[in-house]
Amino acid sequence: MDKEKTILIVDDVEINRIILADIFEENYNIVEASSGSEAIQLINGNPDIAAVLLDLLMPGVSGLGVLEDMNNTGKIKSIPVFLITAAESDAVLMEGYHLGAVDVIRKPFMTQFLQCRISNVIELYAHRNALEDIVARQVAQLKEINQSMVETLATIIEFRDCESGEHVKRIGKFTRIMMTEVSNAYPEYYLPKKEIDKIVTSSILHDIGKISIPDSILNKPGRLTAEEFDIMKQHTVKGCEILQNIPDIMDKGIYSYSYDICRHHHERWDGRGYPDGLSGDDISIWAQVVAVADVYDALTSERVYKAAYSREKAVEMIYNGECGTFNPKLLKVFRGALEQL
Amino acid sequence: MSMLEELKELGVDVDGGIKRLSGKESLYERMMFKFLDMMKKSVVSPDFDNDNYMEVIEAAHALKGAAGNLSVTPIYEAYGKIVDLLRTQKPDEARAVLTDVLPIQEKILDCIAKHANA
Numbered sequence: 357m358d359k360e361k362t363i364l365i366v367d368d369v370e371i372n373r374i375i376l377a378d379i380f381e382e383n384y385n386i387v388e389a390s391s392g393s394e395a396i397q398l399i400n401g402n403p404d405i406a407a408v409l410l411d412l413l414m415p416g417v418s419g420l421g422v423l424e425d426m427n428n429t430g431k432i433k434s435i436p437v438f439l440i441t442a443a444e445s446d447a448v449l450m451e452g453y454h455l456g457a458v459d460v461i462r463k464p465f466m467t468q469f470l471q472c473r474i475s476n477v478i479e480l481y482a483h484r485n486a487l488e489d490i491v492a493r494q495v496a497q498l499k500e501i502n503q504s505m506v507e508t509l510a511t512i513i514e515f516r517d518c519e520s521g522e523h524v525k526r527i528g529k530f531t532r533i534m535m536t537e538v539s540n541a542y543p544e545y546y547l548p549k550k551e552i553d554k555i556v557t558s559s560i561l562h563d564i565g566k567i568s569i570p571d572s573i574l575n576k577p578g579r580l581t582a583e584e585f586d587i588m589k590q591h592t593v594k595g596c597e598i599l600q601n602i603p604d605i606m607d608k609g610i611y612s613y614s615y616d617i618c619r620h621h622h623e624r625w626d627g628r629g630y631p632d633g634l635s636g637d638d639i640s641i642w643a644q645v646v647a648v649a650d651v652y653d654a655l656t657s658e659r660v661y662k663a664a665y666s667r668e669k670a671v672e673m674i675y676n677g678e679c680g681t682f683n684p685k686l687l688k689v690f691r692g693a694l695e696q697l
Numbered sequence: 698m699s700m701l702e703e704l705k706e707l708g709v710d711v712d713g714g715i716k717r718l719s720g721k722e723s724l725y726e727r728m729m730f731k732f733l734d735m736m737k738k739s740v741v742s743p744d745f746d747n748d749n750y751m752e753v754i755e756a757a758h759a760l761k762g763a764a765g766n767l768s769v770t771p772i773y774e775a776y777g778k779i780v781d782l783l784r785t786q787k788p789d790e791a792r793a794v795l796t797d798v799l800p801i802q803e804k805i806l807d808c809i810a811k812h813a814n815a
Contacts, residue, residue, distance in 0.1 A: 371731050371763040378718055413758055442762040442777075445784075464765035464773070467717050 361406035361478060362387055366395040366422065367440060368414040372463070376409055376440075379467055383475070392417025396425045399435070406478045409461060411440045412448060420448070423455035432456035434485050436477045503557060505605050510560040513567050516574070523653060524560040530649040531559040531642075533696045537689040538641060545641045545685075551609070555642045558613035562621045562646050565595025577660045592619050592631045613642060621646045624680035637683075644683050648690060651679045667694070700726065700812035707771070707805050714768035726812075728767055733809040735763055736802075741779070743795050747788045754783045771801045 362385040365376045370390070377386045387402065389395035392414050399405060399422070408426075412419035419439060426432040436458045441449065449460060458477055461470060510524040535552045538545045547555070566574060569591050573584045580588060595618030603611050620634060620643035627635030629647075639647075655670035665673070671694065673679055675687065682690075701711045701722070715725045739756040761776035775798035782791035 369735070369759050369763050371728055371735065372766055374724075374728065374731070375718065375766050378721070378724060413755065415755075442758055442765065442780075463762045464768065465717060467719065 359383065359385060360404065361385070361482070362402065362404040363474070363478075364389060364395065364398055364402075364405050364408045366390075366392070366408060366414075366419070367411035369411075372411070372440065375465060376470075379465070379470055380474070383471075391415070392419065392422045395422045399426060399431055400429060405435055406482065407474060408435055408437045409440055409474070410437050410457070412452065413442075420451055420455060423452060423457060427455055434481065434488075436481050438474060438477075499607075502606055502610070506557055506561060506610070509564065513564055516567060516571075523657065524563075526653050527562065527646065527649050528556050528560045530653065530693070530697060531645055532556045533693045534645045534649060534686070534689065535642065537693050538645065538686060541689050542685055547641075554607075554609045555613050555617075555645075557606075558610050558617050558642070559646045559649070561595070561599070561614045562617050562650060563591060563595070564598050564614075564618060565591035565593065567598070568594040575660050579661065589622070589630050592622055595619070616640050617643050617646050619643075621650055623647065625683050626681040629680060641683075641686075644686055647680075648674070648682055648686055652694075655679070700729070700808060703808045703812075704729070704769075704805065707801065707808060709805065710768035710770050714766075717766065717768065725767070729809050730813045732763055732767055732769065733806055733813060736760065736806055741776075741795060743792050743799070745788070745792070750783055750788055750791075754780055757783070769805065771798060772805065775802075 363380050364387050365373045366389045367373045367376070368390050373388045373390070377388065380386060384406070385404070387398055387405070389398055393416060395408070395410070396417065399408065408422075410419045410422055423432065423437060426435070426437065432455070437456065439449065439452045439457045439460045440463065441460055442463045452460075459473060507524075514523055532552060535547065535555055539547045539552065569588060573580065573587055576584065596615055599611065599615050599618060606614065617640075619631065620629075620639050623629035623632065623634045623639045623643060624647075625636060625639070625644070627633050629639075651674060652670055655665045655673060656667060658664040671691070674682065674690070705711045711725070714728075715722055718724045718728070739760060741753055741756050741760065745753045757776045757779045761773055761780055764770075764773035764776060775794055778794045779791045782788070782794065
């Protein structure tokens with residue numbers, strides 16, 4: 357058995373600590389704490405602790421207090437805790453179990469059983485922790501692969517659109533800034549960072565439907581005719597159709613945000629957008645944010661049919677409603693967001 | 698007579714205590730000296746307040762645990778009863794158990810003290 361693992365013995369009575377240390381020191385490193393608060397410090401500061409043998413009744417912070425702290429820090433999931441008890445009430449022991457303790461060690465100690473029980477649980481936890489690490493690494497790898505597939509897809513569409521691929525990156529960046537700003541400023545639009553991350557990934561797929569638009573329209577140097585514009589508008593719905601055919605390349609959250617953004621990033625606050633003519637907050641806040649980001653980026657970029665506008669001119673056009681009406685709350689955070697670009 | 702032999706005669710399960718320490722007799726002796734210190738520091742006296750004895754429970758509980766681990770059977774059993782009786786609000790009965798154990802407790806502690814100073 358290796359001696360890389362450490363057992364923390366927590367008991368205010370030195371005799372009990374020495375006896376337990378004597379049982380385990382042959383196979384484990386031993387650290388001792390004579391109080392609950394000392395135990396908490398050691399648990400949070402020593403990554404090698406493989407098990408805690410914890411007395412319940414101690415002056416100051418009790419054993420239950422230590423367990424509560426381990427629940428708060430999440431350590432209880434990776435470190436097995438054994439309660440040392442002389443004869444605490446069943447209610448106290450139950451509370452200990454509810455707080456995540458794995459077993460109870462009764463005094464007087466039964467030496468030979470203790471060694472087996474505790475070593476077995478330590479090995480079990482080590483195995484479980486190792487498996488969790490592997491799963492976490494694989495999940496992270498999968499996420500990376502997903503992300504790069506989504507980015508690849510978005511970049512291909514951009515190249516078809518005679519763009520460099522930078523447009524989608526800028527949209528992602530601006531979406532993150534705007535989403536964070538609007539989420540912080542308005543409780544009704546609050547979203548946790550984890551969700552904003554998904555929205556950012558989804559935002560880069562907003563124009564995926566353009567792959568179905570003929571080159572003659574997509575890259576037409578001049579103004580589109582009404583009929584051509586109707587076809588162009590179809591990229592929102594076509595994008596959703598494409599996503600419906602590849603739902604498995606992304607996780608459920610990203611799929612649902614992507615679908616919504618694809619379909620609704622040309623809707624407008626006053627209901628005069630397309631394809632569904634949604635208005636106000638019937639349009640999701642993420643689709644509204646991507647709409648603003650998309651318009652701003654289109655205005656400030658050179659396209660086959662137009663030169664790039666200056667930043668000031670683009671802002672003026674957006675505020676004047678020349679590119680459709682946007683949510684006033686969004687426009688309030690728009691300037692601040694621009695400064696972070 | 699050695700300390701351990703004397704303690705056996707006073708009802709201490711010396712063999713059980715040493716077995717708990719993987720047969721380490723000298724460690725057991727050292728533990729007995731620590732036990733003496735502990736008993737001196739946390740004296741449980743029969744003149745405790747009948748309405749307020751939380752601290753008595755805590756002290757008795759700690760002594761019970763240590764005595765149990767060292768197999769000091771008379772003290773372990775008596776303090777176990779004292780804790781149970783106090784937890785069930787029977788201070789007079791607890792006091793009676795404490796008064797009964799004090800003479801043997803004193804003999805055990807005197808024995809350890811004698812050898813500690815030897």
